[in-house]
Amino acid sequence: MTPTLVASRTTLPPEGAGLALGGPARRPSHSQGLFISFEGIDGAGKSTHIAGLADAFQSEGRAVTLTREPGGTLLAEKLRNMVLDDAMDPLTESLLIFAARRDHLVRVIAPALLRGDVVLCDRFTDATFAYQGAGRGFDVKVLATLERWVQSGEGLLGDPAGNQPMKPEVETVIEPHLTVWFDLPPEEAALRLADSRVPDRFESQPVEFFRRVARGYAERQLGHPERFARIDASQNREAVWQGIRQVFVEKGWLQAAALP
Numbered sequence: 001m002t003p004t005l006v007a008s009r010t011t012l013p014p015e016g017a018g019l020a021l022g023g024p025a026r027r028p029s030h031s032q033g034l035f036i037s038f039e040g041i042d043g044a045g046k047s048t049h050i051a052g053l054a055d056a057f058q059s060e061g062r063a064v065t066l067t068r069e070p071g072g073t074l075l076a077e078k079l080r081n082m083v084l085d086d087a088m089d090p091l092t093e094s095l096l097i098f099a100a101r102r103d104h105l106v107r108v109i110a111p112a113l114l115r116g117d118v119v120l121c122d123r124f125t126d127a128t129f130a131y132q133g134a135g136r137g138f139d140v141k142v143l144a145t146l147e148r149w150v151q152s153g154e155g156l157l158g159d160p161a162g163n164q165p166m167k168p169e170v171e172t173v174i175e176p177h178l179t180v181w182f183d184l185p186p187e188e189a190a191l192r193l194a195d196s197r198v199p200d201r202f203e204s205q206p207v208e209f210f211r212r213v214a215r216g217y218a219e220r221q222l223g224h225p226e227r228f229a230r231i232d233a234s235q236n237r238e239a240v241w242q243g244i245r246q247v248f249v250e251k252g253w254l255q256a257a258a259l260p
């Protein structure tokens with residue numbers, strides 16, 4: 001497994017807004033940091049299971065940073081509100097999402113990985129390719145360029161004491177070690193979400209939008225098979241949980257005994 005980060009430096013103060021859970025402050029230990037994202041169309045069932053995974057990691061003594069995108073910092077949460085509530089064109093939407101992501105990486109994700117935390121992130125860049133790329137039809141080449149700029153290790157990397165900037169020896173693009181993809185037919189997701197909450201700008205899109213988003217996720221999995229774990233999210237909650245459990249146990253990241 002390629003480490004996500006080699007080292008990090010951030011001149012910005014870390015924020016509590018990343019919902020860091022438990023664990024004392026420790027020396028940076030990049031080799032133990034684990035970055036896991038959760039993806040799927042709205043209503044696929046991600047939130048139902050992320051907290052259970054956080055508990056499982058914590059019961060094995062790991063510090064967990066539980067966070068989400070867009071969001072995870074004070075600034076990124078403001079940007080999230082704009083993106084979810086205000087009408088805008090797809091380029092503006094993509095830029096705001098990547099701006100939020102940069103702040104989130106600098107302030108929360110990179111420092112957490114350096115501490116050796118398990119970072120559980122409800123959505124990351126695959127969502128941008130699925131929603132803005134496949135869903136909105138925005139140019140994926142532009143998204144790929146933004147991904148390289150925003151997720152570049154340069155500027156996040158420094159000496160282990162956090163003082164001197166250090167050029168990475170090779171270009172590092174920070175991405176999850178594992179992406180758990182909750183694959184659910186859009187019609188099923190719509191049924192699950194019906195009447196459950198006031199829909200935001202994405203959730204109020206027609207089912208055809210979510211068909212495109214779902215295809216976008218399928219394409220992402222094809223492009224990154226080593227990173228993606230597909231979960232059949234149409235199963236009942238217990239079966240979905242067992243599928244997730246199996247992925248983490250097989251990777252050796254959790255003991256079977258830590259999981260219900």
Ligand SMILES: Nc1ncnc2c1ncn2[C@@H]1O[C@H](COP(=O)(O)OP(=O)(O)OP(=O)(O)O)[C@@H](O)[C@H]1O
Pocket residue numbers: 040041042043044045046047048049192193196233234235236237238240
């Ligand atoms: N396996 C399941 N079978 C039936 N309903 C489920 C299942 N998993 C979750 N749900 C229900 O579906 C709804 C959406 O689940 P959840 O909020 O976990 O999805 P999500 O992927 O986090 O959605 P979003 O990304 O839109 O926030 C909730 O009402 C939840 O209780």
Ligand SMILES: Cc1cn([C@H]2C[C@H](O)[C@@H](COP(=O)(O)O)O2)c(=O)[nH]c1=O
Pocket residue numbers: 042068069070097122123124125126127128129131132202203
């Ligand atoms: C990261 C990211 C998210 N979105 C969309 C997808 C969802 O509709 C919302 C977030 O809501 P959730 O309840 O927290 O899942 O934002 C997007 O369009 N592009 C992205 O990169």
